[in-house]
Amino acid sequence: MTLLALVGIVITPLVILGLATLLTWVERRLLGVWQNRCGPNRVGPGGVLQAAADGIKILFKEDWTPPFADKGVFVLAPAIGMMTVLLSFAVIPLTFSSSIAAGLNVGLLFVLAMMGLGVYAVVLAGWASNSKFALLGGMRAAAQMISYEVFMGLALMGVVMMTGSFSLRDIVMAQSGLWFVLPQCVGFVVFLLAGIAETHRLPFDLPEGENELGAGFHTEYSGMKFGMFFIAEYAGIVLVSALITTLYLGGWQGPILPAPIWFTLKTTVLIGFFILLRAALPRPRYDQLMALGWKILLPLSLLNIVVTGAVLLLHTAG
Amino acid sequence: MLGNVRTLILTFLHAFQSRVTVQYPEERPYLPPRYRGRIILSRDPDGEERCVACNLCAVACPVDCISLQKTEEQGRWYPEYFRINFSRCIFCGFCEEACPTYAIQLTPDFEMSEYNRQNLVYEKEDLLISGTGKYPDYSFYHVAGVGIPGKERGTSEHERPPVDLHTLLP
Numbered sequence: 001m002t003l004l005a006l007v008g009i010v011i012t013p014l015v016i017l018g019l020a021t022l023l024t025w026v027e028r029r030l031l032g033v034w035q036n037r038c039g040p041n042r043v044g045p046g047g048v049l050q051a052a053a054d055g056i057k058i059l060f061k062e063d064w065t066p067p068f069a070d071k072g073v074f075v076l077a078p079a080i081g082m083m084t085v086l087l088s089f090a091v092i093p094l095t096f097s098s099s100i101a102a103g104l105n106v107g108l109l110f111v112l113a114m115m116g117l118g119v120y121a122v123v124l125a126g127w128a129s130n131s132k133f134a135l136l137g138g139m140r141a142a143a144q145m146i147s148y149e150v151f152m153g154l155a156l157m158g159v160v161m162m163t164g165s166f167s168l169r170d171i172v173m174a175q176s177g178l179w180f181v182l183p184q185c186v187g188f189v190v191f192l193l194a195g196i197a198e199t200h201r202l203p204f205d206l207p208e209g210e211n212e213l214g215a216g217f218h219t220e221y222s223g224m225k226f227g228m229f230f231i232a233e234y235a236g237i238v239l240v241s242a243l244i245t246t247l248y249l250g251g252w253q254g255p256i257l258p259a260p261i262w263f264t265l266k267t268t269v270l271i272g273f274f275i276l277l278r279a280a281l282p283r284p285r286y287d288q289l290m291a292l293g294w295k296i297l298l299p300l301s302l303l304n305i306v307v308t309g310a311v312l313l314l315h316t317a318g
Numbered sequence: 319m320l321g322n323v324r325t326l327i328l329t330f331l332h333a334f335q336s337r338v339t340v341q342y343p344e345e346r347p348y349l350p351p352r353y354r355g356r357i358i359l360s361r362d363p364d365g366e367e368r369c370v371a372c373n374l375c376a377v378a379c380p381v382d383c384i385s386l387q388k389t390e391e392q393g394r395w396y397p398e399y400f401r402i403n404f405s406r407c408i409f410c411g412f413c414e415e416a417c418p419t420y421a422i423q424l425t426p427d428f429e430m431s432e433y434n435r436q437n438l439v440y441e442k443e444d445l446l447i448s449g450t451g452k453y454p455d456y457s458f459y460h461v462a463g464v465g466i467p468g469k470e471r472g473t474s475e476h477e478r479p480p481v482d483l484h485t486l487l488p
Contacts, residue, residue, distance in 0.1 A: 033332070033333045034329050034330065034333055035332065036332055036335055036336070036337055036338045036339075037337060037338065037339050038337055038339045038341070276326060276329060276330055279329050280322075280326045280328075280329035280330075281322060281326070
């Protein structure tokens with residue numbers, strides 16, 4: 001068991017990093033498909049080696065630290081971003097038995113904690129860059145991610161209440177009859193929106209906001225440090241997709257096909273949905289984002305908890 | 319909110335539409351005959367150079383990429399050298415419009431990339447083609463009232479012989 005876990009610890013980051021790199025190509029290809037273009041299709045079969053070419057290119061770029069930046073924090077920030085995302089994968093169950101720590105009895109809290117730490121990457125990057133655009137981006141990131149984290153956690157409480165456990169494996173097992181996406185549809189929508197905001201993906205990519213903030217919090221980053229933010233973002237998409245699969249779409253469960261295939265299939269569809277969001281929707285204004293969060297999603301998630309609790313109480317009473 | 323969902327669906331449906339991209343090296347776009355690409359110097363139907371080195375193209379050129387020098391040979395004007403710097407050319411076609419002899423013409427060809435910028439400077443021998451280009455029948459000296467070897471003054475198309483002033487004397 002320990003040996004298996006060790007193998008998992010070695011393999012998981014490699015797979016996730018590879019997947020995230022590949023995802024940069026998948027995203028560009030899909031965006032092309034949804035914009036009546038082709039996307040990058042030249043390097044390798046169907047353009048699949050584009051990701052490798054981009055990776056090599058960014059590795060050979062000069063890794064420049066601005067002289068006015070706070071060096072230590074500047075270097076630390078992308079590492080934190082990468083680390084928190086990779087650590088979160090530890091508790092996600094690919095199947096019943098194959099995962100590093102899916103049985104962790106505070107699994108969901110662990111994920112939320114890591115996402116909370118992930119905010120530091122963006123905030124510290126914006127702060128250490130010591131430039132106005134980066135600071136504005138970091139500030140936005142802090143406000144956005146902290147406020148969305150509040151009801152991200154609250155939305156998940158519905159799932160936890162129905163399962164009676166924080167362990168992700170137990171949560172999947174509890175969905176053997178009915179996926180939580182139906183009884184927890186409100187929580188699902190809230191978590192989906194909060195997930196987009198957490199990974200600061202379009203349409204909620206205000207911390208980056210190319211057309212107003214340069215590149216937001218990573219304005220001053222170049223070379224592989226920028227690459228790490230980039231890869232961490234894509235790994236974040238995989239993470240949130242895998243989380244939604246686990247929490248609301250029944251994880252590895254499904255008829256006929258083997259368990260890992262089901263998990264991969266659901267996650268892939270969700271990743272595609274994330275990219276579709278980017279292709280389709282414009283970015284809201286900053287105050288609209290905050291208003292949506294605090295005035296709509298927070299009451300909704302609270303309501304969700306109350307209703308879920310009431311229904312559960314009625315069931316246990318009756 | 320519903321509008322956003324509708325946008326998502328409509329965007330997704332774009333996946334089933336045809337691509338607008340032309341896969342260039344394998345698949346070539348249609349270039350109309352009047353496409354403004356690589357500039358050439360044409361010849362008249364007799365195979366002589368059409369360019370009379372009037373400099374109008376160089377004057378019309380907004381980026382000053384045309385450079386030429388006139389020379390004369392038995393009443394017929396030629397450019398001694400004719401040079402177009404394609405690294406400056408913006409393919410506006412003003413030179414073609416300005417040309418009184420249809421000599422300078424733009425062609426439907428844009429594949430003129432070079433690794434060395436100097437190679438984009440085209441000399442007269444690079445520009446001259448053996449054909450007449452877009453105007454197969456036009457010959458400037460056949461309609462102009464200039465005498466050249468083999469064509470006296472007054473023998474051009476639609477031209478009367480020059481008036482002999484002495485016959486008008488009383």
